[in-house]
Amino acid sequence: MLSLYRPGTSLVHRARAGLKLAALAALGTGLFAVARIEVVVAALIGVLAAGLLVARLPAGVLWAQVRPVWLLLTGLFVFHLLLTDPLTGAVAVLRLLTLVLAAAVVTATTRVTALVAVVEWLLRPLEVVGVRPARVGLMVAMTLRFIPVVAERAARIREAQAARGASGMRLGLLVPLLIQVLQLAATLGEALDARGADDVPARRPRRA
């Protein structure tokens, strides 16, 4: 399972991806601009309501995103308790918790394709300096497609090395893996060229 998206039909699910990302950015900026405990708590309640009640996400989905930063947040609060005051600590910790939860809600309710579309839209102004937004979707797709391929190659090399008695050599695994993947990339590049994946702008005559 390679996506954190949870399908659904709620209002949060149906909201436009760009809108959700803009709201997340606004929340991030806003909570730092207004460092007041009542504002932060209100935002936290709002985010939880949007995620659990409106989008009907299982609590586990949100917890999975909070878990990696949980210890850090606790440590942060203890730090503030000892060196500053509890209120500053509560604002700092709850603010981060709110943002992580809000991001988890956006991630769980937005399709990858919708996020790719937003990234392409955001990159559109960069077209004048030579960035081609349509490539982004292609490259995201290639990366996702080749993660299992790379993992499978790594496993195969490890087996081959184990068969020759070289167990536990992680560094010895990396060199053949990298070379194989680089060769694969060269082949893939040729295949893309053959299918004209990239040739419209590249072959545009540029003699001005």
Place this chain on the structure above:
Amino acid sequence: MFRAPREEIAVKTRDLAYVALFAAIVAVLGQIPPVPVPGIPVPITAQTLGVMLAGSVLGARRGGLALLLFLAVVAMGAPLLASGAGGLGVFVGPTAGYLYSWPIAAFVVGWLTERFWRRYNLAWALVANLVGGIAVIYAIGIPFTSLYADIPLSASAIGSLAFIPGDVVKAVAASVVAVAVRRAYPVIELPSRRATAG
């Protein structure tokens, strides 16, 4: 009409594939279980090894783009970070600065590697990886956490000390691998115009 500099636009299709596949390598490295090393308080995850390797093998531009692409894929909800985390949450968390530093770090490693390319050996590889892969990451990550979590710079720095021994081990590993890959399958090509530079 706007005229863009020609060579900068002409990213070859093969480069797209290098970038995309290296992003996949960084993802796979993150799935390797953390290795506990005796004497080092924090288990070593292989993900920043990917940051160093991207710069060392692909060079500045492609290496930086590979990490940018990797972060984009993570942001879109793929749980590819070493902790099994992903989505937008990690980009607003207290240690997000370290993530943001990865493309820059890969770029700096690659930039230095390109400077050293003609006399590249283990020693120069180590310089590139220690500066780009460790110094740059901490120089961005530590102040970010300090500002973001509202703690003094010193506290943020002390909190990250535990990771330094593991990062040094990774820099050595990345350098050994990068030298071997350069011998077998060099990807970085210096333009012939700059033949005397370096």
